[in-house]
Amino acid sequence: MATIxxxxxxxxxxxxxxxxxxxxxxxxxxxxxxxAVALRHDADLAFDYLITIVGxxxxxSMGCIYYMMSTSRGNETLAVKVIxxxxxxxxxxxxxxxxxxVATLYEREVYDFFGIIFVNNPDxxxxxxxxxxxxxxxxxxxxxxxKLNPISTESERQSDFTDTxxxxxxxxxxxxxxxxxxxxxxxxxGPQHPSTHGVLRxxxxxxxxxxxxxxxxxGYIHRGIEKLMEGLTYPQCLPFLDRMDxxxxxxxxxxxxxxVERAAGIxxxxxxxxxxxxxxxxxxxxxxxxxxxxxxxxxxxxxxLFYTLRVREQILxxxxxxxxxxxxxxxxxxxxxxxxxxxxFQKDVKALLEIIPANIKEYQKLFTGNVIAKERMVGVGLLxxxxxxxxxxxxxSGRASGWSCDLRKIRPYSIYPELDFEEVLATEGDSxxxxxxxxxxxxxxxxxxxxxxxxxxxxxxxxxxxxxIKLPAGHWFEMTEGCRGVLGIYLESDGGTTPYRVKxxxxxxxxxxxxxxxxxxxxxxxxITIGGSLDYIIPDMDR
Amino acid sequence: xxxxxxxxxxxxxxLLDTCGMPQWLTTTIECVLIGVCLLLAYALLAxxxxxxxxxxxxxxxxxxxxxxxxxxxxxxxxADMFKILIKELIHLxxxxxxxxxxxxxxVIIASMLAFAVLPxxxxxxxxxxxxxxxxxxAVSSIGVLGILLAGWSSSNKFTLIGAMRSGxxxxxxxxxxxxxxxxxxxxxxxxxxxxxxxxxxxxxxxFKGHIPAVIAFIVYLIAATAxxxxxxxDLPEAExxxxxxxxxxxxxxxxxxxxxxxxxxxxxxxxVASLMFLGGWMPLHIPGWEGFNHVMDYIPSIVWFLGKCFLxxxxxxxxxxxxxxxxIDNMLALEWKYLLPINLVNLVLMVLVIAFNLxx
Numbered sequence: 001m002a003t004i005x006x007x008x009x010x011x012x013x014x015x016x017x018x019x020x021x022x023x024x025x026x027x028x029x030x031x032x033x034x035x036a037v038a039l040r041h042d043a044d045l046a047f048d049y050l051i052t053i054v055g056x057x058x059x060x061s062m063g064c065i066y067y068m069m070s071t072s073r074g075n076e077t078l079a080v081k082v083i084x085x086x087x088x089x090x091x092x093x094x095x096x097x098x099x100x101x102v103a104t105l106y107e108r109e110v111y112d113f114f115g116i117i118f119v120n121n122p123d124x125x126x127x128x129x130x131x132x133x134x135x136x137x138x139x140x141x142x143x144x145x146x147k148l149n150p151i152s153t154e155s156e157r158q159s160d161f162t163d164t165x166x167x168x169x170x171x172x173x174x175x176x177x178x179x180x181x182x183x184x185x186x187x188x189x190g191p192q193h194p195s196t197h198g199v200l201r202x203x204x205x206x207x208x209x210x211x212x213x214x215x216x217x218x219g220y221i222h223r224g225i226e227k228l229m230e231g232l233t234y235p236q237c238l239p240f241l242d243r244m245d246x247x248x249x250x251x252x253x254x255x256x257x258x259x260v261e262r263a264a265g266i267x268x269x270x271x272x273x274x275x276x277x278x279x280x281x282x283x284x285x286x287x288x289x290x291x292x293x294x295x296x297x298x299x300x301x302x303x304x305l306f307y308t309l310r311v312r313e314q315i316l317x318x319x320x321x322x323x324x325x326x327x328x329x330x331x332x333x334x335x336x337x338x339x340x341x342x343x344x345f346q347k348d349v350k351a352l353l354e355i356i357p358a359n360i361k362e363y364q365k366l367f368t369g370n371v372i373a374k375e376r377m378v379g380v381g382l383l384x385x386x387x388x389x390x391x392x393x394x395x396x397s398g399r400a401s402g403w404s405c406d407l408r409k410i411r412p413y414s415i416y417p418e419l420d421f422e423e424v425l426a427t428e429g430d431s432x433x434x435x436x437x438x439x440x441x442x443x444x445x446x447x448x449x450x451x452x453x454x455x456x457x458x459x460x461x462x463x464x465x466x467x468x469i470k471l472p473a474g475h476w477f478e479m480t481e482g483c484r485g486v487l488g489i490y491l492e493s494d495g496g497t498t499p500y501r502v503k504x505x506x507x508x509x510x511x512x513x514x515x516x517x518x519x520x521x522x523x524x525x526x527x528i529t530i531g532g533s534l535d536y537i538i539p540d541m542d543r
Numbered sequence: 544x545x546x547x548x549x550x551x552x553x554x555x556x557x558l559l560d561t562c563g564m565p566q567w568l569t570t571t572i573e574c575v576l577i578g579v580c581l582l583l584a585y586a587l588l589a590x591x592x593x594x595x596x597x598x599x600x601x602x603x604x605x606x607x608x609x610x611x612x613x614x615x616x617x618x619x620x621x622a623d624m625f626k627i628l629i630k631e632l633i634h635l636x637x638x639x640x641x642x643x644x645x646x647x648x649x650v651i652i653a654s655m656l657a658f659a660v661l662p663x664x665x666x667x668x669x670x671x672x673x674x675x676x677x678x679x680x681a682v683s684s685i686g687v688l689g690i691l692l693a694g695w696s697s698s699n700k701f702t703l704i705g706a707m708r709s710g711x712x713x714x715x716x717x718x719x720x721x722x723x724x725x726x727x728x729x730x731x732x733x734x735x736x737x738x739x740x741x742x743x744x745x746x747x748x749x750f751k752g753h754i755p756a757v758i759a760f761i762v763y764l765i766a767a768t769a770x771x772x773x774x775x776x777d778l779p780e781a782e783x784x785x786x787x788x789x790x791x792x793x794x795x796x797x798x799x800x801x802x803x804x805x806x807x808x809x810x811x812x813x814x815v816a817s818l819m820f821l822g823g824w825m826p827l828h829i830p831g832w833e834g835f836n837h838v839m840d841y842i843p844s845i846v847w848f849l850g851k852c853f854l855x856x857x858x859x860x861x862x863x864x865x866x867x868x869x870x871i872d873n874m875l876a877l878e879w880k881y882l883l884p885i886n887l888v889n890l891v892l893m894v895l896v897i898a899f900n901l902x903x
Contacts (some may be wrong), residue, residue, distance in 0.1 A: 187700045209871050275783045300774055300868025306604040372775055373867050
C-alpha cells in the first residue's frame with residue numbers, strides 16, 4: 001500500500017489519504033484529470049478498471065468517489081475522492097471519459113442524479129430520468145413535490161441533440177451536438193421489442209442491414225432504488241436487491257447482507273455461509289440456463305428454451321421449497337438466512353446434480369455444434385481484453401474476453417477460498433466464447449454444489465442481531481460476483497438507522513454501454529446476437 | 544386404380560345432356576363449383592396445417608400442444624379462425640391505403656393459383672396443360688410482390704427492412720427452385736403435370752434419376768424452405784429482430800391472409816416436391832415387383848399425394864423448430880456461392896445421365 005501512497009503523493013502533493021476498507025485519496029478537482037491519466041497509464045499504478053463513480057452530496061460540498069481496480073497488479077483497489085468545483089447550482093468536474101471508456105456512462109448517471117457537470121464529456125444528457133425532469137433527485141435538498149414533476153399524459157419529449165460542456169476562462173459553456181445526422185436512417189429498437197429482454201431502447205442508425213451507430217436509451221424501469229433506500233432501515237433496504245437483477249437475487253441479496261454485517265461487526269454462522277453459497281450457485285445455474293434459452297430464442301432456435309427451462313424449473317422448485325418463492329426470494333437476511341433449509345433440500349440438489357451433465361451434453365449437441373449457430377456466433381461481437389476492462393465488462397462476458405474477473409477467485413469472499421473450482425476463461429471474446437463460458441460455469445457451479453451438499457454444517461441458520469440495526473458513521477464498499485458480473489455496493493452511514501447514501505454499481509450498465517462499441521459495422525441480426533450474448537437485465541441497469 | 548375423371552366427366556355430361564344446358568353455362572357452373580371446392584380445400588388445409596405444426600412443434604419441445612378444445616385440441620384451430628375473423632381491422636394513418644389493402648390479396652391469390660395445377664389424385668386436377676409446371680413457378684412468384692407491397696405501404700421501418708430482406712431472399716432462391724425443377728423436367732421430357740406424373744408410373748424420379756435427382760431434391764428442399772419464409776430462413780419476419788417483419792402493421796383477417804398463405808405455401812412447395820421427385824399421386828411402384836405394385840394401387844391416389852405432402856411438410860417444420868435463424872449475408876452466400884453452382888453442375892450431370900441413358 002505504501003508504494004501507491006508514495007507514488008500518488010509524488011504525483012499530487014495536495015493528496016490526502018484515508019485508510020478505510022479501501023485506501024481513499026482525496027485530490028483537488030484541478031489535479032484530478034492529470035492524476036487519472038497517471039493512475040491509468042503509469043506502470044506501477046495501472047488502475048485500468050473503473051469499478052464505479054459514486055456521486056456524493058455531503059451538503060457542504062458535492063463530489064464523486066471513483067472506485068478503481070488494477071487488474072494487472074493483483075487486483076488492488078483504490079478510491080479517489082474529488083470535490084466538485086463551482087457553485088451548488090452548477091458544480092463541475094473534469095471528465096475522465098478519455099481514461100476509462102465506461103466513465104462516459106457513469107458520469108452521465110452522476111449528472112442525472114446530482115447535477116454535477118463533467119467538463120468535456122462528449123455526451124452530457126440525463127441517463128435515466130426523462131429529459132424534462134426538474135431537479136436532481138439524489139441531492140439532499142431535492143424537492144419531492146409532485147407538482148414539479150407531474151405524471152405526464154403526453155409522450156416524453158425527444159431530442160436529437162446532446163450537450164457537451166467546455167470550460168472557457170473559468171466559465172462553463174454549453175454546446176449542442178447532434179447524436180444522429182439529419183440524413184441518417186434511424187430504427188428504433190425497443191423499448192417494446194422482443195429481443196431487448198426488457199424495456200431497453202436502442203436508437204440504431206443503419207445503412208442497409210449494417211449498423212452505423214447505436215444510441216442506448218435507458219431508464220424506462222428506473223425506480224430510484226438508491227433514493228428510496230435513503231429513507232429505509234437496513235433490513236428494509238434488502239428486498240430491493242432482489243428486484244435489480246432478479247436472476248441473481250440470492251447473490252445480490254447476500255452481498256448486501258455481507259456488507260451490512262461487516263459494517264455492524266456481525267459474525268454469521270458457518271451454516272448460514274454454506275447455505276448462502278449454495279443458493280448463490282443454484283441461482284447461477286438457473287440464470288445461465290435461462291440465458292442459454294433466451295439467447296437461442298433470439299437466434300430463432302425456439303426449442304432450446306424449453307430444454308434449458310427444464311433444468312431451471314427444477315432449481316426453482318428447490319428454491320420454492322426452502323424460500324417460499326420462485327423469484328425475488330428475499331432469503332438471506334442480516335445475520336444469516338430467513339429460515340432453515342427444507343428437509344428435502346439435499347435430496348433435491350443431488351437429483352439436480354445428476355441431470356446437469358446429461359443436459360449440458362444435450363445443449364452442445366443441439367446448439368453449439370450447429371453450423372448455423374457457429375456462423376452466427378463465431379467472430380461476432382468481438383471484444384478485446386483491453387476494451388472489456390476499459391468498458392468495465394465483467395462477469396462471464398468479461399471472462400470470455402480473457403479478463404480474469406471472477407471475484408470468487410480474485411477477491412474471494414465468504415467460504416469461496418476453501419472451495420475447489422476453476423474460473424472459466426476464454427480468449428476469443430466473441431459471442432460463441434460468451435456462450436461457452438456460461439455453459440462451463442454451470443459445470444463449475446455444479447462442482448461447488450457437489451462439494452457442499454453433503455457438508456452442510458449443523459448450527460444456527462441466523463445469529464442473534466439487534467432489533468434495530470445501527471451502523472457507525474463511515475463508509476464501506478463491497479463487491480459481489482452476481483450471475484452477470486460484479487455488483488459494487490457503496491454504503492455511507494452517518495451513524496443512524498438508515499443509510500446516508502447507497503450506491504449500487506450493477507454489472508449490466510457497462511454491458512449496455514459497450515453495445516455501441518462492439519456492434520459497429522455489424523448486421524442488425526448481430527445486434528440481437530450480441531445483446532443476447534452480453535445478457536443484460538434491464539432492471540439491473542436502471543435500478 | 545380409381546380414376547376421378549369418371550366423376551368429373553359425369554358431372555359435365557349431366558349438366559350438358561341431362562339438364563340440356565348450353566356449353567357456356569355448363570362451363571360457368573363448373574368453374575363456380577371448382578372455385579367453391581378450392582376455397583373449402585384451402586381453408587381446411589390451412590386449419591389442418593396450423594394444428595399439424597403446433598402439435599409437431601409441441602412434441603419437439605417436450606410439450607403436448609393444444610389439448611383443451613375438442614378431442615386432442617383439434618377444435619382449437621376453429622376457435623382461432625373465428626377469433627381472427629371477428630377481429631377489428633385497424634386503420635393506420637399515413638399509409639398507402641390501396642397498396643396496403645391489396646398486398647394480402649396478392650399473396651393469397653398467388654398461392655391459390657398454384658393450387659390449379661397440383662395433381663391431387665388420378666384425374667383429380669383442375670387444369671392440366673402443356674406448360675403446367677412453368678405456370679406454377681410463374682404464379683408462385685407473384686407472392687413476393689405482395690410481401691414487398693405490404694412492407695412498403697405500411698410506412699414502418701421494420702416492415703420495410705423485412706420486405707427488402709424478403710425481396711432479396713425470394714428472388715435469389717427462385718433461381719434454385721427453377722433450376723432444380725428444370726433438372727427434373729429434363730428427366731421427364733415434359734412440362735405438363737399430368738405427363739410428369741405418368742412418366743413416374745414405373746419408378747419415382749428420385750430413384751429413376753439417382754444421383755442428380757437426389758442432389759436436385761436436397762437443393763429444392765432447402766430453396767423451398769427459403770421460398771416459404773420459414774425457419775431457418777424466416778428473416779423477413781424474424782420476430783426477434785423485426786418484431787413481425789413485413790406484416791407487423793396488419794391486423795385481423797388481413798394478417799390472417801398472410802398467415803394462411805404461409806401455411807398454404809408450405810403445402811404447395813411440398814406438393815411440387817412430391818410431384819417432381821416422389822411421383823405426385825403415383826403409388827410406389829418398383830419394376831418387376833408386380834404383386835407389390837398391385838397392392839400399392841389399392842391405396843387411393845389422393846391419399847398418396849396428401850401423404851407425401853404432409854411428410855415433406857413435416858421435414859420443413861422440423862427444420863424450423865431445430866435450427867437457429869440464418870443471417871442475411873450467410874443466406875445470400877448460401878444461395879449464390881453454393882446452391883446455384885451446385886445446381887448448374889447438377890443440371891449438366893442430369894443431361895449427361897439422360898444422354899447416355901444412365902438412369903433406371
